[in-house]
Amino acid sequence: xxxxxxxxxLTRCGIGVVEGVPGRxxxxxxxxxxxxxxxxxxxxxxxxxxxxxxxxxxxxxxxAVAVERVFSQHNVRTVMGTAQAxxxxxxxxxxxxxxxxxxxxxEVKAAITGSGRADKAQVAAMVVRVLRLDAAPKPADASxxxxxxxxxxxxxxxxxxxxxxxxAHR
Amino acid sequence: xxxxxxxxxLTRCGIGVVEGVPGRxxxxxxxxxxxxxxxxxxxxxxxxxxxxxxxxxxxxxxxAVAVERVFSQHNVRTVMGTAQAxxxxxxxxxxxxxxxxxxxxxEVKAAITGSGRADKAQVAAMVVRVLRLDAAPKPADASxxxxxxxxxxxxxxxxxxxxxxxxAHR
Numbered sequence: 001x002x003x004x005x006x007x008x009x010l011t012r013c014g015i016g017v018v019e020g021v022p023g024r025x026x027x028x029x030x031x032x033x034x035x036x037x038x039x040x041x042x043x044x045x046x047x048x049x050x051x052x053x054x055x056x057x058x059x060x061x062x063x064a065v066a067v068e069r070v071f072s073q074h075n076v077r078t079v080m081g082t083a084q085a086x087x088x089x090x091x092x093x094x095x096x097x098x099x100x101x102x103x104x105x106x107e108v109k110a111a112i113t114g115s116g117r118a119d120k121a122q123v124a125a126m127v128v129r130v131l132r133l134d135a136a137p138k139p140a141d142a143s144x145x146x147x148x149x150x151x152x153x154x155x156x157x158x159x160x161x162x163x164x165x166x167x168a169h170r
Numbered sequence: 171x172x173x174x175x176x177x178x179x180l181t182r183c184g185i186g187v188v189e190g191v192p193g194r195x196x197x198x199x200x201x202x203x204x205x206x207x208x209x210x211x212x213x214x215x216x217x218x219x220x221x222x223x224x225x226x227x228x229x230x231x232x233x234a235v236a237v238e239r240v241f242s243q244h245n246v247r248t249v250m251g252t253a254q255a256x257x258x259x260x261x262x263x264x265x266x267x268x269x270x271x272x273x274x275x276x277e278v279k280a281a282i283t284g285s286g287r288a289d290k291a292q293v294a295a296m297v298v299r300v301l302r303l304d305a306a307p308k309p310a311d312a313s314x315x316x317x318x319x320x321x322x323x324x325x326x327x328x329x330x331x332x333x334x335x336x337x338a339h340r
Contacts, residue, residue, distance in 0.1 A: 041270070042272070043264025046261040046264060047264045050265075070250055079253075083249075084254065084256065085257075087216055087254035087255075087257035091216040091217060091220055094211075094213025095217055100211070
């Protein structure tokens with residue numbers, strides 16, 4: 001399964017694409033970041049982000065899209081931008097009929113490091129290890145997007161096992 | 171100037187279209203609400219909302235779009251949905267090259283009633299009076315979208331006067 005992960009943001013939107021099957025370490029396909037100018041009008045920023053995400057979807061041809069679920073943060077202004085960026089990513093994916101999954105930051109941390117309270121450095125270190133990279137992709141948003149995609153491959157696998165077990169039980 | 175106002179929301183997104191020129195009471199063009207099913211996946215809800223807004227833009231052919239600026243509210247879940255719905259509305263407008271303005275709820279209240287702290291009933295009453303309607307459009311989201319559009323016509327006029335005065339001073 002090829003998954004495109006999105007760490008949503010207006011200034012930097014991380015994109016990470018991985019490919020994997022249940023029970024095996026996934027492989028890196030591509031990683032990067034979409035940037036929009038902080039001094040541009042919100043309308044232009046969202047349109048630029050939309051174009052960037054469309055280009056990524058065209059190029060990566062994922063079978064599923066995983067987006068970080070936005071929660072309240074300290075900075076209300078930031079969380080609004082994050083929510084708006086996530087809406088663009090979700091809409092682009094859903095428009096193509098791609099399944100969209102939302103994972104919380106702690107779900108991603110738990111899937112990658114075993115602890116929902118892991119810090120950013122620990123998540124980045126595990127992204128490097130799981131995907132057998134030389135170093136964590138920069139900026140952190142790119143690395144976080146990969147963690148999200150890995151999380152989705154693994155959680156998807158777990159959810160499939162659960163569904164199969166339930167089906168077998170019935 | 172014809173303005174399409176958007177009171178963003180996933181369950182109910184209010185749309186109000188008014189036409190007006192500076193210094194005269196604006197006229198109602200059209201009003202309504204876009205609904206998406208609360209039990210649908212977020213991706214489907216955003217795509218349905220996008221389609222609805224595109225249809226409104228096609229039909230109303232506004233020269234500008236005014237969207238309520240989202241602030242933190244008590245319910246974090248609600249505010250995320252509102253931010254995501256606003257992103258869809260802003261993106262649809264900006265994609266067409268339409269100017270997009272954001273107004274805060276208190277700016278709208280102040281423009282319509284003279285007080286930024288007016289309650290919902292007072293805003294609805296002033297929408298009825300300003301647009302010479304028989305009753306406030308239901309649901310409240312539709313009426314709020316009209317208030318936003320009226321606010322934009324009037325604030326736009328005030329901003330134009332200010333710009334003209336500054337230009338004359340130079």
